[in-house]
Amino acid sequence: MLKEERQQAILEKLGTDKKVTLVDLGQILNVSYDSVRRDVIELEDRGLLKKVHGGAIAHSYLSMKASKGLGIVNTEFVTIAKKAIKLIENNKIILMDGGTTNFYIAEQLPKNLEITIVTNNPHLATALSEHPKIEVILLGGSLYKRYQITIGSKTIQDLEHIQADCYFMGTNSISIESGLAIRHYEESILKQKMMSVSRKTITCVLEEKINREENYKVCNFADLDFLITSLNPADEQLKNFRNKGVEIL
């Protein structure tokens, strides 16, 4: 029995049952416990299920899809999150601001990761309650309702005392000429501050945001350390971004 065949079967099983134990899987598929365990680990790495002690359970969005019949998972998020998570190591201090992509990455972080996440996004903060080992620091300030983040001089002041290892910056647009830019002035200032207190800056962008331009510039493209997209780093669309001292993943 091929590995892919097994893994497909595991996902199908989870699609109907929502949960399986590794022992069951081993018997059903007629392979060793170890093999199914390794399969499950691989599938978890790809973000296709959630591994738990003794078995696996369907990912919320998979069961969503099955039960409610809505929402095709944006595979872009899955790809981006997987790449992003590779950059995160134990005991690091990670800065994350608002945006859907960051929220998704945070949710997908491995449960055993022991890191500190500093964020100005209260939704992201409370969502991380699911991760017992992650310490969450919420940045204070005025709540900007439209984007559901805190903002303003208080938020910037909170950052004074922080030295983060890396900063996952959400962005609305990225281009070679205009760099990274967003739609809100105060937020652009805040992002600059966040960059300045972080050793590395990483941005994860959806395809639709590449080569777009917005009003308030945050930084030049070359100021980044990593660019993560759902595309293959060799993709044509990323041609202009190469050889600028930014690692493309």
Place this chain on the structure above:
Amino acid sequence: MLKEERQQAILEKLGTDKKVTLVDLGQILNVSYDSVRRDVIELEDRGLLKKVHGGAIAHSYLSMKASKGLGIVNTEFVTIAKKAIKLIENNKIILMDGGTTNFYIAEQLPKNLEITIVTNNPHLATALSEHPKIEVILLGGSLYKRYQITIGSKTIQDLEHIQADCYFMGTNSISIESGLAIRHYEESILKQKMMSVSRKTITCVLEEKINREENYKVCNFADLDFLITSLNPADEQLKNFRNKGVEIL
């Protein structure tokens, strides 16, 4: 049965019933009392429910949302919120901390009220997005997952620059002898700080919390300015609290 499966079942049960006893859970899920007990503790640590003596109840914010949907709201909350809202005037700066009662009051605030709410409760902050005229300031700090509030020296530091008109303090217990006390040390210190930066302190307590005692004292009863309960101010239960310089509503 997988641990996660059990925990999910517990949350689902709570979603519909609002409360469960550990004994019931053990029988329904067909596992030992100890296991469900440990599950409930874990879930509480993640802020997903509230553990009570002998069982668990749905977490404030979840149960609040769920019960509103069903049109069932604890009438105590309604009574308390009406009294509390009378104390709030336009252009005031209001400090509110964690707790179900404050959450309910915040949700019930008139939509045309133009005030600023300062809070260390991210759920309350984001819920106020529904109120376009209310400015929301979120206090930063470490997120204490169990109670879903920010806490610690950062939070206290954020308060340094604030002078509030009134502070709605959540509490776990109130009695004449022991004053107001709660279960968590750091939070008790924070509440003291909040009192010190507010002109008036108001506490809203459910009937069940009257004459109870907890571990960490926040202040004496007489240090309050207003006490709000669902009872008639002339009620027998409040007898001891009269003539102490605290206005009872």
Place this chain on the structure above:
DNA sequence: AGATATTTTGCAAATATTTGCACAATACCT
């Protein structure tokens, strides 16, 4: 095709987690 790498698989010992139980301490109820 045949030889050589690479990946996959199953196994076993060392670790770690989960679970149920006992018992003392505490909280609750009438």
Place this chain on the structure above:
DNA sequence: AGGTATTGTGCAAATATTTGCAAAATATCT
């Protein structure tokens, strides 16, 4: 106040996981 129920702890058995290793299967190269 006293009896019962509930908690917090420590413990030991049962289960799971990790890791290294070697055999089998598969892919790669000349």
